[in-house]
Amino acid sequence: RFLGKGERRLKKAQRRLSKRVKGSENRKKARVILGKRHLKISRQRKDFAVKLARCVIQSNDCVVYEDLRIKNMVKNHCLAKSINDASWYMFRVWMEYFGKVFGRITIAVPAHGTSQECSSCGTIVKKSLSTRTHTCRCGCVLDRDHNAAKVILSRGLSTAGHVGTWILDPNACGELTATDVEVILHRQVDSANQESPRL
């Protein structure tokens, strides 16, 4: 998340826009400034995703992750949430791209129940989001995310056919390309810039 200075400036620009008289030149100017603030944050987000993806790929021979699809994610109407999901997807797309460039294996595995399954014995240990520790009868006690990561890794290593390796023509399989993800992010930024009738 890009908070701090960027978010403060964004909020200020948003406030300024809402105070300007509708249809005025000053309102147009305020809208342009708000758009620039949004654009800067989305660029920072992209830079971060690219750098992190390159780092993760270069320091590992094989990367396994949950196969979360953006199609299911953008149904969520909460803007911050869907931008985060789009950022995550963008990160994944770049990871798969660098995987191809640097010759590393990337595997997307089914995300179903990764936090509920025991990484040691495979038993389903039901837990709510607030339960941060995985405690199984088999004696396996791990941090919730650590356990899920181990489940994801073992699912990846047992996958015969990869589903997440970079596809040469992503559109052929209905997958999104990095540019598509950028378009989605920009579209979200645009819709955030559109004036709400309440203003």
Ligand SMILES: [Zn+2]
């Ligand atoms: Zn267990």
